[in-house]
Amino acid sequence: MGLILGAIGVIVTVAVTVSKALALAGLAVQGLKVIGNSIASIAKALGIIKPERDVEEIGDRAFQAEEKGMTPDKYSSYEAWVKDIEKDDWGYDPEKNKDMDSQKKVLKGVEVSTAVTVERFPGLPIQEFFSLAVKNPEFFTVERMDEIGKLAGADSDAFGKVVNYVTGSAKDHTTVDMASDILMDIERTIDPSVSENVAYDKVAGYKGMK
Numbered sequence: 001m002g003l004i005l006g007a008i009g010v011i012v013t014v015a016v017t018v019s020k021a022l023a024l025a026g027l028a029v030q031g032l033k034v035i036g037n038s039i040a041s042i043a044k045a046l047g048i049i050k051p052e053r054d055v056e057e058i059g060d061r062a063f064q065a066e067e068k069g070m071t072p073d074k075y076s077s078y079e080a081w082v083k084d085i086e087k088d089d090w091g092y093d094p095e096k097n098k099d100m101d102s103q104k105k106v107l108k109g110v111e112v113s114t115a116v117t118v119e120r121f122p123g124l125p126i127q128e129f130f131s132l133a134v135k136n137p138e139f140f141t142v143e144r145m146d147e148i149g150k151l152a153g154a155d156s157d158a159f160g161k162v163v164n165y166v167t168g169s170a171k172d173h174t175t176v177d178m179a180s181d182i183l184m185d186i187e188r189t190i191d192p193s194v195s196e197n198v199a200y201d202k203v204a205g206y207k208g209m210k
Contacts, residue, residue, distance in 0.1 A: 008072050015115035018130045019107045032106045035133045038145035040113040042159075045149030048082055048116055059108030060097050061085045078119045082112060121156060121163075128167040139166070139206060147186040158182055166206050176207070 036055030043049040049058060065071075065085040075081040084090070097105065118126055133140045152159040158178070164170035165179035180203050187199040194202075 008075075008078050012072065012078070012111070012115055014118050014126060015111040018114050018127060019111045023103070023107055029102045029106060032103060032110065035130070035140060036106050036110040036113065038133065038140045039110065039117060039130075041145045041149035042117050042152045043082070043113050043149075045146075045151075045153035046120060047153070048079055048086075048120075049113070050086055053086070055109035055113065056102060056105045057094070057109070058112050059105035059110070060094070060100070061092055062108050062112045063100075063105065064092055064096060065090065078115050082116050121152070121160060123160060128169070129163055132166060141190075143190045144186060147189055151182065151186070168207070180204075180207070 033055055036058075040049055040053065040055045040058060044051050044053070062085060065081075068091065070081070070085060070090065072078050072081045075084065085092075114126060114130075148159065148162060151162065161170060161175050161179040162182055165176060165183070170176050170179060183203040183206060184196075184199050187202055188194055188196075
C-alpha cells in the first residue's frame with residue numbers, strides 16, 4: 001500500500017504542478033477548457049473517462065467525491081479512483097457546485113485528467129506538453145487531440161513518439177520519422193482535402209514546438 005500511495009502522490013504532484021502552471025499562464029476559462037478537454041480526450045480514448053464528460057464536470061465530480069471521503073489514497077490506483085467517481089451511483093449532484101468558480105473546477109479537471117494520463121504513460125514529458133499547449137493553442141484543437149487520444153488507446157508507443165516529437169524530446173531519426181508519419185495521417189484524417197505537401201509542412205512545424 002505504501003508504494004501505491006507514493007505513486008499516487010507523485011502523480012498528483014505532477015498534475016497539481018501542471019494545473020498551477022496553467023493558472024499562472026493567465027488563460028481565460030475558455031482557453032483552460034480547450035487545453036483541459038484536450039488532455040481529457042486521452043483518458044476518454046483509454047476508456048477511463050466517459051466520452052460525454054466535460055473537463056469542468058470532471059473537476060466538479062472530483063471535488064464532490066473528495067468531500068464524501070472518496071479520495072485517491074483509498075484506491076489501488078489513481079485510475080481506479082477516477083473510474084469510480086465517473087459512476088452515477090455515489091451521489092454526484094450537478095447542481096451542488098453551480099455557483100463555484102468555473103476556473104477552479106476546470107483546473108481540478110485538468111489535474112485529474114493529467115494525473116490519470118501520467119499514471120498510464122509515466123515516461124511522457126507531460127509538463128513540456130502543457131507548456132506547449134499554452135503557447136500553441138492552434139495545435140491543441142479538439143479534432144487533433146481526439147485523434148491523438150485514439151492513438152493513445154491503440155498504441156502507447158506511438159503516442160509517446162508523437163508527444164516526444166512535438167516537445168522536441170525525440171532525437172533519433174527513426175522515432176522522428178515514425179512520429180512524422182503518424183501526424184501526417186492525423187492531419188489528413190482531420191481534413192482529407194489537405195494535400196500531402198501541406199500536411200507535411202504542418203507536421204514539420206510541429207517538431208520541437210516552442
